[in-house]
Every structure is written in C-alpha cells, then in structure tokens.
Amino acid sequence: MSAAAHSVVEPTPASKRIAGAIIILYAVVSMVPLFWIIATSFKTPPDSIAYPPKLVFTPSIEGYCNLFTTRTRQTAEYIASLPPPENFCDEVTRKRNMVIAGPSNFLPRFVNSLIIAFGSTFCAVFLGTLAAYGFSRFKVPLADDLLFFILSTRMMPPIAVAIPIYLMYRELGLSDTALGMILLYTAVNVSLAVWLLKGFIDEIPREYEEAAMIDGYTRLQAFRKVVLPQATTGIAATAIFCLIFAWNEYAFAALLTSGTAQTAPPFIPTIIGEGGQDWPAVAAGTTIFLVPILVFTILLRKQLLRGITFGAVRK
Amino acid sequence: MAEIRVENLRKEFGTFTAVQNSNFVVGDGEFFVMLGPSGCGKTTTLRMIAGLELPTSGKILLGGEDVTMRRARERDIAFVFQLFALYPHMNVRKNIGFPLLTQGVSKAEIRRQVEETARLLRIDHLLDRAVSGLAGGDRQRVALGRAIVRRPKCFLMDEPLGTLDTEFRDLMVHELRELHNRIHATTVYVTHDQLEAMAMADKIAVMNHGVIEQFGTPQEIYDRPATMFVADFIGSPPMNFLPFHAGLARGSREITVLGARVAVPEVREDMAPADMALGFRPEHIRFDDASPLRGSVYGTEYLGTTQIVAVETAQGIVKARIPAEQSFQVGESVGLALNTARLSLFERGSGRAVSTALHGGGARV
Numbered sequence: 001m002s003a004a005a006h007s008v009v010e011p012t013p014a015s016k017r018i019a020g021a022i023i024i025l026y027a028v029v030s031m032v033p034l035f036w037i038i039a040t041s042f043k044t045p046p047d048s049i050a051y052p053p054k055l056v057f058t059p060s061i062e063g064y065c066n067l068f069t070t071r072t073r074q075t076a077e078y079i080a081s082l083p084p085p086e087n088f089c090d091e092v093t094r095k096r097n098m099v100i101a102g103p104s105n106f107l108p109r110f111v112n113s114l115i116i117a118f119g120s121t122f123c124a125v126f127l128g129t130l131a132a133y134g135f136s137r138f139k140v141p142l143a144d145d146l147l148f149f150i151l152s153t154r155m156m157p158p159i160a161v162a163i164p165i166y167l168m169y170r171e172l173g174l175s176d177t178a179l180g181m182i183l184l185y186t187a188v189n190v191s192l193a194v195w196l197l198k199g200f201i202d203e204i205p206r207e208y209e210e211a212a213m214i215d216g217y218t219r220l221q222a223f224r225k226v227v228l229p230q231a232t233t234g235i236a237a238t239a240i241f242c243l244i245f246a247w248n249e250y251a252f253a254a255l256l257t258s259g260t261a262q263t264a265p266p267f268i269p270t271i272i273g274e275g276g277q278d279w280p281a282v283a284a285g286t287t288i289f290l291v292p293i294l295v296f297t298i299l300l301r302k303q304l305l306r307g308i309t310f311g312a313v314r315k
Numbered sequence: 316m317a318e319i320r321v322e323n324l325r326k327e328f329g330t331f332t333a334v335q336n337s338n339f340v341v342g343d344g345e346f347f348v349m350l351g352p353s354g355c356g357k358t359t360t361l362r363m364i365a366g367l368e369l370p371t372s373g374k375i376l377l378g379g380e381d382v383t384m385r386r387a388r389e390r391d392i393a394f395v396f397q398l399f400a401l402y403p404h405m406n407v408r409k410n411i412g413f414p415l416l417t418q419g420v421s422k423a424e425i426r427r428q429v430e431e432t433a434r435l436l437r438i439d440h441l442l443d444r445a446v447s448g449l450a451g452g453d454r455q456r457v458a459l460g461r462a463i464v465r466r467p468k469c470f471l472m473d474e475p476l477g478t479l480d481t482e483f484r485d486l487m488v489h490e491l492r493e494l495h496n497r498i499h500a501t502t503v504y505v506t507h508d509q510l511e512a513m514a515m516a517d518k519i520a521v522m523n524h525g526v527i528e529q530f531g532t533p534q535e536i537y538d539r540p541a542t543m544f545v546a547d548f549i550g551s552p553p554m555n556f557l558p559f560h561a562g563l564a565r566g567s568r569e570i571t572v573l574g575a576r577v578a579v580p581e582v583r584e585d586m587a588p589a590d591m592a593l594g595f596r597p598e599h600i601r602f603d604d605a606s607p608l609r610g611s612v613y614g615t616e617y618l619g620t621t622q623i624v625a626v627e628t629a630q631g632i633v634k635a636r637i638p639a640e641q642s643f644q645v646g647e648s649v650g651l652a653l654n655t656a657r658l659s660l661f662e663r664g665s666g667r668a669v670s671t672a673l674h675g676g677g678a679r680v
Binding site: 211212216217218221226 | 365366367386387388390392393394396397398400402403404413414417418461465
C-alpha cells in the first residue's frame with residue numbers, strides 16, 4: 001500500500017520541516033542524560049565533580065579501571081617500592097595512592113544480567129509463541145477467560161506481590177539464584193508475550209498451515225516451517241519488549257538477589273560506596289549496561305518499528 | 316488418480332448444520348464442481364474431503380479407501396486455496412517443491428519435477444522470483460503447480476479464481492480446463508459463479524442450505540432443473556416462474572396459467588391440487604400477438620445480439636431473451652408464446668420439479 005493511501009493531504013515542505021525540527025529537538029533533549037552518562041564515564045573523578053561542569057575535558061578510562069577492579073589504599077613508600085606499572089590502570093590507581101587488589105564484582109554481575117535477561121526473554125517468548133498459537137488456532141475451553149486471566153497479571157505493578165514472592169522464594173530456595181530470577185521475569189513477561197504474539201499470529205492466515213498439512217506435513221512441522229518464519233517480526237518485537245523489562249528490572253533484583261545471582265542494576269549503585277563517590281565508575285557501569293540493549297535494538301529495529309505499529313499497517 | 320465417493324456426509328457446527336446428508340460420486344478423472352451461494356456448505360464439504368474438517372457422520376472414500384477420519388496429510392490430495400496460500404518466505408521454486416520435500420524425494424529429483432511442473436504451467440521463467448511480486452494469474456499458476464507437482468489422487472479447489480479480475484478469470488477458466496484435459500486429474504472445484512461451473516464442469520452439484528439440490532451434467536442442470544432453487548440460481552437472467560393452483564393427472568398435457576391454457580410436456584405423475592409454478596427460461600419465449608398469454612412491456616435491456624425484455628403480467632414480471640432487432644415501446648401489450656417442449660412444472664411448497672416428459676422429476680439427491 002502506498003503512503004498516499006494513508007493520508008489524504010500530502011504534507012507540505014514547510015510542515016515537513018517543522019515536524020523534522022520537533023523531532024530533532026526531542027531527540028536532543030532525550031539524549032542529554034545519555035550524553036552526560038557517557039561523558040562522565042570518561043572523566044577523571046575530580047573532573048566529574050568539577051563546577052561548573054566541564055563539557056571539554058581530557059578523556060580518561062579511570063572510571064572503567066575503577067569499575068572492573070577493587071583497590072586498597074597504600075602508603076607512598078610502599079607504592080614507590082613496587083615494580084613499574086604494567087598498564088594504564090595500575091598507573092592511574094597508584095597516582096591516587098592505591099593499588100589494584102583484584103577484579104571487582106561488576107563482570108560477574110553483568111554476566112548474571114545477561115543470563116537472567118536473555119534466559120527469561122527466551123522462556124517468555126518460547127512459551128508465549130506456543131500459547132499464542134494455541135489460542136489463535138484451536139478452540140481452547142474458556143479461551144477468553146484464560147486470556148483475561150493472563151492479562152490480569154499485568155493489572156498491578158509487579159512489585160505489589162514482592163513480599164509474598166520474597167517469602168515463597170526463601171522457602172523454595174530460589175532466593176539469589178539465576179533460576180529464580182529467570183522464572184520470575186518469565187512469569188511477568190509471558191502475559192505480554194502471549195497477547196502481543198496472539199495478535200501477530202492471528203494475522204497469519206491459517207490457510208498456510210492447512211496447505212502445509214495437506215502437502216504432507218504434521219501440524220508441528222507446519223508450525224515450524226510456515227508459521228514461525230512469518231511470525232519472526234512479532235517474535236522479534238516481543239523479544240525486545242521482554243528483554244528491556246528483564247534487563248532494566250531493579251526492584252525485584254534488589255530484593256531477591258544480593259550475592260551470586262545479583263544483576264547489574266542493583267550492583268551499579270553500590271559502586272558509589274567504595275572509596276568516596278566514584279561517579280566515573282558508576283557512569284562507566286551504566287554505559288556498559290546500555291550496550292546490550294542498544295545492540296539488540298539496532299539489530300532488530302525494523303521489526304521493533306513494525307511491532308509498535310502492528311495492526312495499524314496491513315501487508 | 317481416484318474416484319471420490321461421499322456417503323451420507325453430515326457436518327454440524329454446534330446447532331448449525333452446515334452439510335446435511337450429502338451423497339455423490341466423482342468419477343476417476345472427472346471435473347466436478349460444487350456450486351451454490353455463500354454459506355451453502357460447499358466449502359465445508361470440500362474441507363471434509365480434504366481432511367481439514369472431520370464430518371459429524373458419514374463416509375468419504377478416496378479410490379475405494381475409507382479416509383473419513385484420516386489426517387489431511389495421509390490422504391494424498393492437493394488443495395488450492397482461494398487466497399492461494401503461497402508461502403511468502405519462499406520463492407516460486409521452493410513453494411512448488413515444498414510438498415515433495417517431506418516425501419524424502421532427492422534434491423535433484425525435486426528440481427527436475429519442479430521444473431517439469433513449471434513448464435507445464437508456463438511459469439518456468441518465474442522459478443527464482445519471490446511470490447510476493449507475482450501478478451494474480453501467476454500466483455494462481457504457482458498454487459496449481461504446488462498442487463500438481465506431487466501427482467496426488469485428486470485436486471480440491473476452493474474458489475481459486477475468486478480473487479482474480481474478470482478478464483483474467485476467463486483466461487484462467489480456459490487454462491484450468493485445458494490443464495485438466497491434459498492431466499485428467501479427479502478434481503473437485505468449489506465456486507459460487509455459475510459461468511465458471513458451466514464452462515468447466517463434467518458434473519455439477521448445486522447446493523443450498525447444506526443440501527445438494529441437484530447433481531448432474533451442466534446441460535441437465537440447465538435444461539432440467541430438479542428444484543426451483545436450481546432453476547433460479549442457474550441462468551442469467553434466471554428461469555421465469557408463473558404460479559398457478561391445480562391438481563395434475565398422469566398423461567395430462569395442458570395447464571391453465573394467467574387464465575390461458577398452455578401446452579406442457581406430458582405429466583408423468585398424479586398430484587393432488589397444490590400451489591404450482593410453470594418454469595421457463597427467457598430464451599424459450601417468443602412474442603406472438605395471437606397468444607392468449609398477455610402482458611405489457613416493462614423495460615428492455617440491450618445485450619448486443621440479443622435483448623432482455625421484461626414483461627409485466629398479472630402474476631409478476633417475466634423476462635424474455637429475444638433477438639436484438641425487434642423493438643418495443645414500454646407499455647406495449649404483447650402475447651407470449653412458450654416453447655412447449657422446454658417447460659418445467661414445479662410444486663411450490665417443496666420446490667421440486669414435477670415428473671414430466673422433459674425430465675424425471677425432482678427427487679432430491
């Protein structure tokens with residue numbers, strides 16, 4: 001369908017320019033915090049708290065050094081007695097009268113985040129796709145009630161059930177485990193996944209599967225070879241929404257994880273406490289934390305756009 | 316290739332009966348058309364033959380084998396859908412080859428068969444194109460290719476030309492029939508378009524409200540409609556009906572309608588007095604001033620070689636198809652002469668045709 005079919009009045013050059021200006025303005029405003037975080041991550045600690053704030057500064061990766069290491073304060077004599085620094089991080093740490101004691105917990109926490117977010121996204125999308133297909137194609141008894149029940153799990157903020165879940169998890173031994181967090185985020189996301197994907201699968205004519213089944217395929221084969229390839233847009237869009245939720249989730253992570261299964265969101269603020277207010281390290285953690293979602297979203301941006309406008313545009 | 320036999324087939328959806336007790340046999344290599352208005356049960360019947368719906372009761376035999384409860388993939392049939400159902404994520408070659416892929420056919424063999432099929436349908440130049448860019452007719456050919464590549468026992472087609480524009484439809488009707496003449500595959504074709512049905516079918520079943528009203532060749536259905544529904548559904552304009560109330564006796568050759576005596580084919584059954592109708596096709600009327608059947612011209616519709624003249628009678632409008640040269644004034648009084656040998660008599664209550672010398676009567680099949 002051509003663009004003209006959607007709009008009766010063609011936009012004039014002037015209105016296009018105004019629309020463009022508004023979009024640019026909005027983009028700039030919303031990117032200021034992002035820019036601030038990234039800039040701060042490359043500042044030295046003194047630069048990061050300088051007033052007025054420095055827009056021009058000498059970039060340093062000290063924040064990143066501090067993010068990935070733990071350091072201990074030493075006397076100047078001890079530091080002078082050490083062999084020459086092996087790398088930039090050694091050097092910059094010694095300048096602050098400290099030595100690197102070992103790696104920090106950031107990397108394992110970041111890996112936890114990756115495992116839990118991607119794991120729960122996979123589970124939610126997998127379950128959601130199958131459930132949506134079932135609701136879309138079969139006569140499920142009480143289908144409308146079940147769908148409403150699934151939707152109703154999103155009618156309150158998830159944190160409203162935090163205390164029961166905390167107690168349940170403690171009893172079940174799921175506190176502070178990756179499995180527990182994957183289950184939790186899957187449970188929250190699966191309702192979104194079922195509803196979004198049902199919309200997409202409803203739009204795939206069932207003749208495709210029928211054709212495949214007549215041509216000698218089982219229903220499962222037809223689902224895999226004919227339905228899934230056509231549902232990729234919906235699956236990708238759903239996966240992004242689920243991933244963003246699971247990746248950003250703070251409240252449950254702070255409540256239910258403290259050690260081995262802790263994710264990055266509750267960990268990053270704890271960096272502040274270690275040896276003064278180390279803003280560059282916090283900013284560095286946040287910057288790295290942004291990367292996976294950024295990459296995932298850029299990879300799937302076309303699908304995401306269609307996911308947001310789904311239903312509005314017909315193929 | 317195989318014969319299709321449908322016995323006492325019935326399908327209910329909850330309280331709605333989509334198909335009531337259908338019986339018919341499609342001979343090996345026949346082109347069979349199920350014709351009827353939308354919602355008459357023709358597509359449901361087709362889907363039961365395909366195995367996409369299971370019947371409530373009754374039997375379906377393919378080549379003598381009972382397949383009633385078998386899965387679609389175990390029936391060895393091919394189905395052409397109204398919207399083609401070409402897989403959008405595959406190109407033409409993969410679409411046509413898809414049914415072979417699951418049968419363990421070697422890649423080289425799939426390639427050979429796909430190319431042979433494409434040549435048969437004259438789409439071999441399109442094999443590596445995406446299906447989304449194809450024109451309607453070519454999509455139709457790809458859908459046909461996917462159906463015939465496997466050489467199934469029979470083809471089932473659900474209004475496959477329904478979405479094409481008129482001009483293209485005529486071409487595809489011709490192509491489909493030509494294809495059928497070449498490969499002689501048993502075909503069940505569903506349509507609501509009587510012209511398609513007449514042009515292609517060896518046998519037609521006319522369906523209405525889940526019931527097969529008549530089963531027969533296109534000529535039988537046109538010339539000797541078994542019910543008033545069939546008479547009305549087939550033909551453009553449809554058959555004219557003039558109502559009368561009378562009893563009929565075996566051997567009688569005359570009825571009274573519009574106050575005039577009209578000769579009819581010899582009646583072959585006795586009937587108690589009932590509401591009846593005299594049925595005749597527009598082309599079986601001549602204008603004859605001497606005829607006692609009178610009416611006045613209501614309007615004319617010019618069709619080139621012929622014209623349709625609507626005549627208002629005391630019992631409603633009658634349409635006559637006559638040569639285009641004759642001209643009439645609206646309001647002019649005319650006499651109608653009917654072609655005796657081609658007249659049908661119907662019982663209005665049940666709609667069935669009375670048994671006469673013209674046809675054997677309208678026992679529902």
